[in-house]
Amino acid sequence: MTELLAVITITIFAVISPGPDFAMVSRNSLLLSRRAGLLTAFGIGLGVLVHVSYTLLGVGVLIQQSLWLFNAIKLAGAVYLIWLGIKMLRTKAGGTVTDTRLAPLSDAGALRTGFLTNLLNPKTSVFIVSMFMQVIKPETPLIAQIGYGLFISVAHMVWFSLVGLCFSAGRVRDRFLAVRHRVDRIFGGLLVIFGVLLAVASRTR
Helix, strand or coil: CHHHHHHHHHHHHHHHCCCHHHHHHHHHHHHCCHHHHHHHHHHHHHHHHHHHHHHHCCHHHHHHHCHHHHHHHHHHHHHHHHHHHHHHHCCCCCCCCCCHHHCCCCHHHHHHHHHHHHHCCHHHHHHHHHHHHHHCCCCCCHHHHHHHHHHHHHHHHHHHHHHHHHHCCHHHHHHHHCCHHHHHHHHHHHHHHHHHHHHHHHHHC
């Protein structure tokens, strides 16, 4: 019971902490659609499942202990975030929802964006590997460990779905759509900052 409570508590605090996942879901919900936000949230949950899977297989320990591999993941994540951020920073004023420069993502695109944003986030990797190494006991049955992993993934999906629902609410979204290009640039700037911080961290570890 103590282990379960620890997993639940730590997961909740980890999920609600701000980061690239939050920025991406918020942006897609505000500027694109509720559907895009929810699919981004679902993609984030799928990314978490990948982290859980390789951790259960023992690859997570290798990633954490191998400096070059961990830094490679950090750099890949940094490049992806900076690329997304630059695309948003290039948004021009006067765009509308139907403007081809600001066209909504396809369902697959929204899902892929959430998936890659989480998959390439080394903080998620460190969080999950640390959880399974330090909180969950080695003697915990495999079925229970899988259950914990599913809980962590579902927790991400639920939280970011709530974020998506909140930011896609009619009144909130209508106000932000009026200054869409500015909002896109703000989120783009945040993603570039996240990416630069990751890149710097990969060089100083």
